[in-house]
Amino acid sequence: MIAKTFLKETKELLRDGRVRIAVAIVFLLLGAATWISARQYKNVNEQYVAAKKAERSIWDNQGEKNPHSAAHYGTYAFKPKYPLSLLDQGVDKYAGTSIFLEAHKRNEAQFSAATDQTGLARFGDLTPDFVLLFIIPLLIILLGYNSFTKEREMGTLTLLKSQGFSSWKWMLGKWMALFLPILLMATALFLVAGVVLSNLKDFGVFNWGSLFAMYLVFVVYYGIFINIVLLISARTKKSGISLVVSLCVWIIACLGAPKAASNIAESKHPYPTRQEFAANVLKDKKEGLDGHNPWSKEAKLLEQEVLLEYGVDSLHQLPFNFDAYRMQKGEEHEAEVYFKHYNYLKDQYSNQSKVYKSLAAISPYLPTRFLSMSIAHTDYSTHWDFADAAEEYRIATQKFLNGNFAENSEYGNWGYRAEAGFWKNLPAFDYNPPELNSTLARNSSNLWLMGIWLITSFGLLFLSTKTI
Amino acid sequence: MIITNNLSKRYGDQTALENLNLNIKEGDIYCLLGANGAGKTTTINLLLGFIEPSSGSAFINQLSVHENLKATKRFLAYIPENLMLYPSLSAMENLEYFSGIAGKKLSSQQLKDFLEEAGLQSEAFQKRISNFSKGMRQKVGIAIALAKDAKVLLLDEPTSGLDPKASNEFGLLLQKLRTKGVATLMATHDLFRAKEVATHIGIMKDGQLKQQFVTKDLSLQQLEEAYLNTMKYKELAS
Secondary structure, three states, X not given: OHHHHHXXXXXXXXXXXXXXXHHHHHHHHHHHHHHHHHHHHHHHHHHHHHHHHHHHHHHHOOOOEOHHHHHHHOEEEEOOOOHHHHOOOOOHHHHOOEEEEEOOEEOOOEOOHHHHOOHHHHHOXXXXXXXXXXXXXXXXXXXXXXXXXXXXXXXXXXXXXXXXXXXXXXXXXXXXXXXXXXXXXXXXXXXXXXXXXXXXXXXXXXXXXXXXXXXXHHHHHHXXXXXXXXXXXXXXXXXXXXXXXXXXXXHHXXXXXXXXXXXXXXXXXXXXXXXXXXXXXXXXXXXXXXXXXXXXXXXXXXXXXXXXXXXXXXXXXXXXXXXXXXXXXXXXXXXXXXXXXXXXXXHHHHHHHHHHHHHOOOOOHHHHHHHHHHHHOOOHHHHHHHHHHHHHHHHHHHXXXXXXXXXXXXXXXXXXXXXXXXXXXXXXXXXXOOOHHHHHHHOHHHHHHHHHHHHHHHHHHHHHHHOO | OEEEEEEEEEEOOEEXXXXXXXXXXXXXXXXXXXXXXXXHHHHHHHHHOOOOOOEEEEEEOOEEOOOOHHXXXXXXXXXXXXXXXXXXXEHHHHHHHHHHHOOOOOOHHHHHHHHHHOOOOHHHOOOEHHHOOHHHHHXXXXXXXXXXXXXXXXXXXXXXXXXXXXXXXXXXXXXXXXXXXXXXXXXXXXXXXXXXXXXXXXXXXXXXXXEEEEHHHOOHHHHHHHHHHHHHHHHHHO
16 A cells, blocks of 8 residues: 555656656756856865965975074965865855964964855855755655645545555555655765765765765655655645645744754854954963063063073073073963863854754754754864864974974074975874764764654654544 | 444534434445435445444444444445546546555456446546546446445445436446445435435435335335425424
8 A cells, every 4th residue: 555655646746747847946956056066166176275285385495494484474274175065065155264374373264255255145055955955845845735635625535534544554655755756856966966076086085975974864854854744734624724834834944943043042152252352362362471572470480490490590501492492382372372262162152052952843954954064074063173173283383393493593593594495394284074973973962853853753744644 | 234223423412313223235225315414424424434423333244333444444435426536647547546545456457347347438547537527537436346346335425416327327337236236325315316226215304314215115206205295394393
């Protein structure tokens, strides 16, 4: 009976002109979005490779220079565009693509794609994640809103009941008939994306496992939507009502809940303004050692400690350049200050994420979106991870430069210049995003939420068809 | 095949059916006559198990309907006043689906044979139901009953809205089923058709079975008089 109902429903769907048009439009949108994103991905990564190479070349060819001057001259950490951003661009557009690494200061990522666009960008972009997250659920509504109501309206339900049908098998047949076209659509998209990405060999960080994980996340998301739409259809008497209720659920789940979550999260756990943040950092910085100021209380204290440690009377008697040593100590203090303040930002972000998760009870969109972005490495967590890696690299670079300065010059010798070949000894910045396993582990609560949504919605659908 | 013992259905203070006693045997065609609201459809719905009786019991093929809901469905076929099928599917596809729901797996040839037996023209077998007249849909309904090999046929105003030719063809089909031993209960307003096809006739009013006849014992005129007298009683009383 499951197979018979599945075949019957599939035939009905295939013969319905509206359905054919809707599916064709979704395929067209998906095709266009994938093509646009693939081009964008290729362009951005070509720019990334070129910029990384050019910046490294500038660094390597600085010539003879004082290491601390080189530290102020700085360099860049570039964030690559990850392959699965082809499918889910997440917050990449707003998060910035490069971080300027310099002495004494932790900078934020800059040159986000959004800043390169005009105000018209507010209309949004046609991206695969837009189609996957918003349009396909709409298609599910269009295909399934009258799945049960039509049986009542046409009168076929009475005949079915008189034939002694099994309501749960009947429901399962309908469920499968709605699930299969959506599954085929999603499979086609992910396969095309996989083939495109695996052929872009220059950016060889693509992995089929992550693509498959993302595919499964969306398949579960669609399963949940199918359950909800069929549940509404089973509980309502008229197709019109079923359509309106389904659309309301879509509006709440896909549009309302994320925006409400954003507002609630921001009002409950606000980020400090840029000015407040800068002022707080400056205040804390002033309370510690400033590597450039040898006359400060902290600098004098450091002097005393070092002289005592080495058992000498003068800084000139030290086996290293105390100016560079102080500079490094100043860097360490500043790094701690930044660490503290950025950790506060991270805590706020984490608290905001909890608000989002609490609203996942009314929207399967939220855990899906978080998982999808996370697997694609386009979420804020990955961005934080990248920014932290860049900061670690900045601290290591300062240590590398100050170390050279301290070991190769004497106290007061600001005229020291490192030799031209020295810069090449600095290892290149290399950031690897978290592996799939750790991404999934980090998102275990989202996985749980999706599981609960899937099981609960299917259970309710099962129970409601029992009473048809 | 169909037995009801003091079968009653009440909705609050309203009595839809009161102490109905029927005994319809194999090969009987029992027509229930009565005005709207007389309790004909309620009787059929009770026999189908769509509603629970307030008191009394109903049996199909010796099985209590409300204790063996699923099992009794195996023996019966139902054709409502407006038989609705899936409009985008053909007659063959509809028959295949509804038979499948009843657990029958039929070959393409068997499906065709049932449609043919039901009197549907072969050109219509592959046509979509959306193009079918009511009479043609009723024939597909009969084919569904034939395919199910139903022992009991429940018909709710099946000839309402059919033209005389289609109505006559429908009557002939019922006779054919009768020869196969099918017990039929048909609710109708159509006295002429009832006299034509039925072996027994019952007249219902206000949820009660007022009179019962063996069809061959009375003429159409007598039936008409009996019917009108039963109906008039209400008007006089009011």
